[in-house]
Amino acid sequence: EGSPEADIEMFAKPTRQVLLFLPLTFASWNSGVAFRHLRSPRNRHGYFHGPLSRPNSRHRHLVKLCFSTGIEEDDPGFPTGGAAAVLSQKPLHSDSKQLQMLSFYHFQEVKDPLRARNELFAAIRKIPGLRGTVYLAHEGINAQMAVPPGNDLDSLLDACSTVLPFDPFAQNPPNLGQIVDVTTPTFNRLIVRVRDYILRDGIPDEISLDWTDAGPEYHPSDWHEHIQKEDALVLDCRNSYESEQGTFSGAVPLGTQNFQESWEALDKITAEIPRDAPVYIYCTGGIRCVKTGAYLKQNLGFSNVRRLQHGIIGYEKWLEENPEIASSVFSGE
Numbered sequence: 001e002g003s004p005e006a007d008i009e010m011f012a013k014p015t016r017q018v019l020l021f022l023p024l025t026f027a028s029w030n031s032g033v034a035f036r037h038l039r040s041p042r043n044r045h046g047y048f049h050g051p052l053s054r055p056n057s058r059h060r061h062l063v064k065l066c067f068s069t070g071i072e073e074d075d076p077g078f079p080t081g082g083a084a085a086v087l088s089q090k091p092l093h094s095d096s097k098q099l100q101m102l103s104f105y106h107f108q109e110v111k112d113p114l115r116a117r118n119e120l121f122a123a124i125r126k127i128p129g130l131r132g133t134v135y136l137a138h139e140g141i142n143a144q145m146a147v148p149p150g151n152d153l154d155s156l157l158d159a160c161s162t163v164l165p166f167d168p169f170a171q172n173p174p175n176l177g178q179i180v181d182v183t184t185p186t187f188n189r190l191i192v193r194v195r196d197y198i199l200r201d202g203i204p205d206e207i208s209l210d211w212t213d214a215g216p217e218y219h220p221s222d223w224h225e226h227i228q229k230e231d232a233l234v235l236d237c238r239n240s241y242e243s244e245q246g247t248f249s250g251a252v253p254l255g256t257q258n259f260q261e262s263w264e265a266l267d268k269i270t271a272e273i274p275r276d277a278p279v280y281i282y283c284t285g286g287i288r289c290v291k292t293g294a295y296l297k298q299n300l301g302f303s304n305v306r307r308l309q310h311g312i313i314g315y316e317k318w319l320e321e322n323p324e325i326a327s328s329v330f331s332g333e
Contacts, residue, residue, distance in 0.1 A: 087121040088191045094129030096148030099186060101177035104160075105198065105287045106168035107140040107211035113194045116141075116164060121192040123159040127152050131187035135198045139211060141168055142198035142287060146186040149179055172217065175285065175310045177317075201291050202260030207299055214293030215305030217286070220318035223308045224329060227280050233273060234280045237262065237292045246312075246332015248282065259288060263295060275301045282308040282315075 110116050113136045124130060129152060132145030141164065147156050157174065161167045168174075180186070203209065218226065227234050227248060234251040236243050243253040254265040273279070279302050281289045289307040296302045308315060312330065319328055 085195070086191060086193045087117060088189050089125055090189055091131045092126065092128045094148050094152070094182075096129055096150075096152070097182050098149055098179050099129065099146040099182055099184070100149040100153050100179050101146050101186065102153075102174050103144045103177070103285060104168055104172070104174040105140065105142040105285075105290075106166065106172070107198075107290055108166045110136060110138055110140060110165060113137055117192050117194050119163050120160070121190075123163040124156055124192075125190065127155050127159075129182070130156060131190050133187065134192045135195050136192065137195045137198045140198050144187075146180075148182075172309070175314060177313070199287055199291060200260070201262075203263060203291070203295065207295075209291070209294040209298050211290055211294050213297060214290045215281075215297055215307055217307045217309040218280075219309055220315045221322075223280070223282075223306075223315065224318075224325070226278075226306070228329060229278075231278065232280055233277060234282070235266075235269070235292075237281050237283045237288050242284065246330060249329045249331065251282075262288075262292060266292070266295060266300065270296070270300060270302070273302075276303050278304045278306065280306050280308070282311055284311045285313050286311040 117136050120134065120136070127147065129148045130145065131147075132143065134141065134143040134145070143160075145156070147153050157169065161169060226232060227250070232250070234248055236247050236251040236253040238253075239256050239258060240253065243251075243255075247253065252269060254262055254269065256262055256265050270279075279296060281292050281296070283289050283292075286307065286309065289311070293305045293307050296305050310317070315328075315330060319325055
C-alpha cells in the first residue's frame, strides 16, 4: 500500500505501547511512505509533523515505531488499528476552479472496517481535487469532504454507493453544502481512517442499542411546522457552548459539556414526560441525534421521537432555498 504516488501516511497512538524494531534501508526513505508518530514530544498537540528524520549513521538500520493497542476514553479523535489505521494523500491536480462541500454519515454494521477503508481509498483516490476526511468503524461511516462539482462529484458518490458494504445514501442523501472557490481553505488532504467509533458516545456497555431504530427524520419544512405546536418537546442535543450561540424557539438544552454527558441529562430532563409524547431532537448536522434518538426510544421507552434531517445545517439551507418563508424559528448563529 505504500506506493510513492499515494504518499500514504500511517498514524499510531501509543496508549499501551508495543515497540517494533524494523529494518530500514535507504530505499525505504525514498519510497514515498511517511510514518508519523502521534503523542510525539515534538509539539504540544501531540503530532510529529512531517516524515521522520533520516536516522544517523549509528541507527540508520533501525526505526522504532509505537503501535497502539487501545484508545483512551477522552481522546475520541484518535484512530485504532495501529499504524495501518489511516490512508492519506494530497489532492490530485484538478483544473476546476470550484469545490462542492458535502458531508454524509450512515450507521450500519461494517464487519471489516480495514478492508472497507482499503477498498474505498482505492476507489476514490484517483478523483482529481478530492479532499476531506472519512471515518470508518464497525458502526458505520462518517465523512466530510470537498470535491470539484460535476463529474468528479458524481464519481465520488458512485464509488461510495458501490464500493462500501452498504449504500450510505439509500435512506439519507448526502448533505451538499456550499460551492466555494478552490482557493477557499477546506481540507489539506484526502484521509480515510479506521476508528473504534464514527461517534464516540460513552453509553455504558450494558446498554445495547440499534442505531437504525432512532425515530424518523423530519424534512426541515415539516420540522418548521411541527415544533411550533403547543405540545412539542424540543430537545437541543448539542453542548452548552453551542446552544448559547443559537437555538430553536422553546427548545430545552441538555446543558452538557460533551456528548458523553447526554445520557444522564436525558434521564433527568425526560423523567416526568409521558412516553407517548412527541419528542423533537436536533443537533448541528444530524449524526448525534441518531444515537440520542435510539437512546430515547430503546432505553427510555419514548415511542414518538422525531429528528431534524441534516440538523441545523439542513434547516438553514432550506431557508436559503425558500426565501418566501416569512420567519425562522431558529434564532442566533
